[in-house]
Amino acid sequence: MQEKILKTLEFNKIKELLLEHASSSLGQAKIRELVPSSSYDEVLEIQAETDEASHVLRLKGHAPLTGIYDIRPHIKRAQIGGILNAMELVQTASTIYAARTMKRFIEGLLENAVEIPILEEKAEQITILTPLEHKIKNAIDENGEVLDGASETLRQIRQKLRSNESRIREKLESLIRSRNAAKMLSDAIITIRNDRYVIPVKQEYRSNYGGIVHDQSASGQTLFIEPQSVVELNNQLRELHMKEQQEIERILSELSAEVADSGDELATMVEIMGEFDFIFAKARFGKTIKATKPIINNQGIIQLNKARHPLLPIDEAVANDITLGKDYTSIVITGPNTGGKTITLKTIGICTLMAQAGLQIPALDGSEVSVFKEVFADIGDEQSIEQSLSTFSSHMVNIVDILKHVDHESLVLFDELGAGTDPQEGAALAISILDEVYGRGAKVVATTHYPELKAYGYNREGVINASVEFNVETLSPTYRLLIGVPGRSNAFEISKRLGLSEHVIQHAKSYIGADTNQVENMIASLEKSKREAEREHQEALDYLKDAEKLHKDLQKQMIEFYEQRDKMFEKAELKAAKVIEEAKEEAEEIIRSLRKMRLNNQAVIKEHELIEARKRLADAVPTLEKKSVKKSVNKKHQFVPGDEVKVISFNQKGHLLEKVNDEEWQVQMGIMKMKVKESDMEFIQSQQKVETKPLATVKGKDYHVGLELDLRGERYENALLKVEKYIDDALLAGYPRVSIIHGKGTGALRQGVQEYLKHHRSVKRIRLGDAGEGGSGITVVEFK
Structure with missing residues (x-):
């Protein structure tokens, strides 16, 4: 593609927006190099990788791509024997950690059966270098300071340093607290000049302290003197600092050598992490502009x-x-x-x-x-x-x-x-x-x-x-x-709207040929017809969508209703059986007592009476049977369209519309049409004419309350108003349970919706959706 064309079509501005979504300089570098490809196979590949990243963002909302640095210059310098400084090693450890986190993130998605073959292949190329990462982090903190625990030698040197500094301060503090200190010192403080501890002495009292003068004030009235009593201690401190620096350089050199040993793996890691950053930047940009995969x-x-x-x-x-x-x-x-x-x-x-x-x-x-x-x-x-x-x-x-x-x-x-x-x-x-x-x-x-x-x-x-x-x-x-x-041309219409006189417009039209007028009239008619056709087409699509949703929701409601009814029957039977069982046990206890009394000649009760009483109790226990569909025998009646029948499995009346095959009929039950077998129907009566309303007569969303309310993309205030109205509609419709889709996002909308539902008088319980229902992006509401 020519650079001029990319500029003309503002592709460079797209890249500038894309740069905002990169997490590292590696991703930004790839974005700056981005140009359209003219290879069909390559376009398929790069579109697929963007789609995989978009899929991951839809599932997880993010990808762990922080803490990535371009450490390729560090690797090269380490490989030629250079010593990396502390911050360069910190960046190396951070990049290793980011790569390890990203690889585990991809593996976690694969364990959940998410199909991302391109991202999986890239993650497999990352070599885990956890030992090197830990060595660096154990030796250097995140601010680039070498820790005492980096080596035993460094620990001992720093202990001596702290001890030596403490002795120097003690001696100097005794001097600045002495009786004459207020008169001879410019200020009662300890300071440092040329890496040595000194005190500020007035010019005229310099001989009282001896030692070495390291600096003086701008006016020359104050001298910064290292008293003779701490000269040796300062010398020891300087020597310890030199040993400390030598030990730090040894530690950095050792770590740099390990970076060099793993140079190839680190270079591959940096390249792959740059590609991950680039791919997810494309996906995040697509999400921002509400884009789709073409x-x-x-x-x-x-x-x-x-x-x-x-x-x-x-x-x-x-x-x-x-x-x-x-x-x-x-x-x-x-x-x-x-x-x-x-x-x-x-x-x-x-x-x-x-x-x-x-x-x-x-x-x-x-x-x-x-x-x-x-x-x-x-x-x-x-x-x-x-x-x-x-x-x-x-x-x-x-x-x-x-x-x-x-x-x-x-x-x-x-x-x-x-x-x-x-x-x-x-x-x-x-x-x-x-x-x-x-x-x-x-x-x-x-x-x-x-x-x-x-x-x-x-x-x-x-x-x-x-x-x-x-x-x-x-x-x-x-x-x-x-x-x-x-x-x-709209010149005449615009002129008329702006107030140009009618006779002037008509005079102008007289200069236009008849053919031109006919063409303009034809175009105006085409425009009108196209607008009407588009409007009617959109209305038809809306009606069809509403009708399909209504049909689906009604079927779902009927299934739930019959399942709930069967569960209630079974629950009632179990409860009754339990009560009777308890009564039976109590009766058995009474019978045992009576028999015992008879044996003790305290009462005369015949054995057959006891057996008969026990039989009556046993007969009172209900038999729990699963409900089965009764098959009716319709041999005496030949079904014809228009017959009123009872659908046994649904316990609902309906009318026959047409025969589908030898065994099934199309049955209208309310506003639902279903295929029902003849064996599942009972004849009620014949009917001359059956009026059915097709699903296409559904007028719109106001005529039906769905089982779900989708709030994604709504503003916070509008969303709460929709929830309030929807809950009222769902209660009027008699729904036992509904779902509110609010998405995951920042969680503000979810929190607001749940806070409202918790205080609603008709809400029995709320919960987040299960994994198959939408997880934390959906709230399930149960009514009292």
């Missing part, structure tokens, strides 16, 4: 579903459906200036470049992007003052260069093709250039304001017209792309 092809097909420009704010960017390369290979976009034509071009171009660079694109799932060998773009006013070129000349220089290289594996984007010169000649050139590029098999998207190119889309096979919608009422563009509808 389907990649090499047939020149582009299918963008609700695509947005990634550099525009998500809540402001207009999403458009863009198709190219299937039924047509060229799109000619016409319409007024500032209507969004250039943004549409740039959206196509940047989405293509992002996909070929392994980035996910800001479009809905199912979007498809082709891998092009080259992407060419002539966009914007690139007038060159240095070359004294006009706007037209500047564009033509670009176009000439494009025509030298374009082929069937190219995507070409022209903005305002033929502009900047005589309209007739400009339109003719534009048509000729489009024919040339089309003839070479390239995929082309061009914008223009020449009306002659509206007819071009109708006269050429493989070419289609498009336009950007303009709202005459608000005098502003909507930025919606209308494929199949050419742009029309």
Whole structure:
């Protein structure tokens, strides 16, 4: 890809945003080197690795990539015999720890059956160097200070140092606390000059202390003197400091040698961790712009579903459906200036470049992007003052260069093709250039304001017209792309809205030919028809979605209802059996007492009476049997559509709609349609006419309360208002249990929702979802 094209389509700005998501200089370096690939196999590979990282982020929310440093210069210096300083060794240990943590993180995902083959392969290349990490951390703290425990020799030297310093301070403190100290010292403090302990003595009393003068104040009135009594101790201290430094250098040299021994493994580790950082930066960036993984092809097909420009704010960017390369290979976009034509071009171009660079694109799932060998773009006013070129000349220089290289594996984007010169000649050139590029098999998207190119889309096979919608009422563009509808002039409508007299407008229209008026009217009709078709299509999709959800929820509710009913019956039977069993045991105890009394001649009770009483008690115990579906015999009745029947397994009435096969019928039970076997039905009565309401008559979401409420993406205040209304609706619907999806995120939304539910009078219990239900991203609510 040419650097100029990347700049024109603002790919460099995408990289700047991507840099914000890298955790280390290693990842940032790879991002700066990022360019789109023209290899189909490579694009598949890099898209797959980004998708795996996105999958990990969806499951875990993060990846442990902190504490990574570019230690490659340290490794090289250690390998040629250099001694690393303490901070360089700390960075090495930190990188080893980060690599070890990342490898365990990937292994943990694999243990949970998460399929991430690319990340797994990279993690396997990391060699665990825990002993080296521990040696460094045991010798040096995180601030780069060599610890006493780094060696026994260093420990002993530092003990002597502390002891020696203590003796020096004791001697000096006795001097500054003496009777004459206040008179002879400038200040009663101990300080250090030239790494030796000294005291500040007034100039006139220097002879009272003897020793060595190491410094004086700016005025010369104060001398910093090392008293004779501590000279020897300071000499010993200096010697100990030298020994300490020698021991530290020995320790650092030893650790550096171990780094050199593991140099190859460390170099591989750094490379892999840089790749991990780069891959997860791509995934985090994709999450930020709400991007999805595109389907990649090499047939020149582009299918963008609700695509947005990634550099525009998500809540402001207009999403458009863009198709190219299937039924047509060229799109000619016409319409007024500032209507969004250039943004549409740039959206196509940047989405293509992002996909070929392994980035996910800001479009809905199912979007498809082709891998092009080259992407060419002539966009914007690139007038060159240095070359004294006009706007037209500047564009033509670009176009000439494009025509030298374009082929069937190219995507070409022209903005305002033929502009900047005589309209007739400009339109003719534009048509000729489009024919040339089309003839070479390239995929082309061009914008223009020449009306002659509206007819071009109708006269050429493989070419289609498009336009950007303009709202005459608000005098502003909507930025919606209308494929199949050419742009029309809105000059008369805009002038009328701005207050131009009607007779002036009519007079202007008289200068327009009849053919032009017919074309403009046809375009206006096409625009209206397309808007209505899109609206009706969206309504139909909404109705279908609501109906499917309602059907699914009702089936789930019925299953839960019958399961709960059976459990209650079984529970009641067990409870009754327990009561009777207790009564039986008590009766047996009484019978034993009676028999004992009879044996003692205290009462006369016949044995057969005792046996009969025990039999009556045994008969009172219920027999616990699993409920089984009764099979009805329907030999005497031939079922016909419209019959009212009872579905035995559901204990519900319904009407027969049609026979599915020899054994099954389609049965309408309320608003549900189900396939039921004849053996599971009982005939009730025949009915002349059965009115059924198809699921498509469901009007919308207000007519049904789902078993789940999804709050993801909602603002905190709006989310709580939705929860309050949803709980009321669910209670009215009689649901025993519902689920609220709030996602994991920072946990603020989950905490707010659960706090509200805890204080709701109708909530019996709340809990986080199980692993199969959504984990901590969902709260299950049970009602009283």
